[in-house]
Amino acid sequence: MARDLDRTALLVIDVQKGLDDPRLGPRNNPDCEANVAALIAAWRAAGRAVVFVRHDSARPDSPLRPGQPGNDFKPVVSGTPDLLVTKHTNSAFLGTPDLHGWLAQRGITGVAIAGIQTNYCCEATARMAGDLGYDTLFVLDATHTFDLPAHGGGTIAADELARVTASNLQDESADVVTTADLLRLATSARRPG
Structure with a gap:
């Protein structure tokens, strides 16, 4: 995993309070938010670009609708990002x-993707x-x-959805990594200073 992390932006996608809504059902990976916080801290410590992405839903029943408490970022997403992107x-x-224009203007050639949901906004952003x-x-x-309720009946477990996303992306659109591996690489690749 040799990378130029100094030209890699961290994209923190949709880590919003509304995604704690119990109507969404059981989730996987209880360590997600702690891992996101560790990545944000490492990127900031190295002076690398951090981008926060917020989903502003247009649906009237969505907890992610602007003006609703659920639209706010969770506490692990704190401080001022280098860029705030809003999306629908x-x-x-x-x-x-x-x-894309913002990244290109700054000579950023890589992105590290973290956030919610693995198989929706994170995967879609990685593919693009x-x-x-x-x-x-x-x-x-x-x-x-x-x-996720399965087409034709039953339920697909969140862990299985994450595994399928990793399989879809690996060697095609992205390299699938762990937080620990990326933090090790980020620490060893720090700019001299």
Whole structure:
């Protein structure tokens, strides 16, 4: 996993209070938020770009609707990001302001993706990042998702959805990594200072 992390932005996707809504059902990975916080701290300590992405739902019943408490970031997403992107769709690259343009303007060639939900907004952003030519790291244990009603009946467990997302992305759109591996790499790649 040799990377130029100094040209890699951390994208923190939809880590919002509304995604604690019990109507969403059982989730996986209780360590997600702690891993996100560790990544934010490491990126900031190294002076690397941190981007927060917020989903502003247009649906009137959504806890992520602007003006609702659920639209706010969870406490682990604190401080001022280098860029705040708001979106109404799954991919952060379709939000406002233009993420791709902002990254390109700064010479950023890679992204590390963390946040919620593994198989929706995180996966969609990773796929689009890969399509746009970014060196994409998908930090699987810094994401989480929820059990999903299966087409035709039954339920697909959140852990299984995460495993399928990792399989979909690996060697195609992104390299799937752990928080520990990325933190080790981030520490060893720190700019001299």
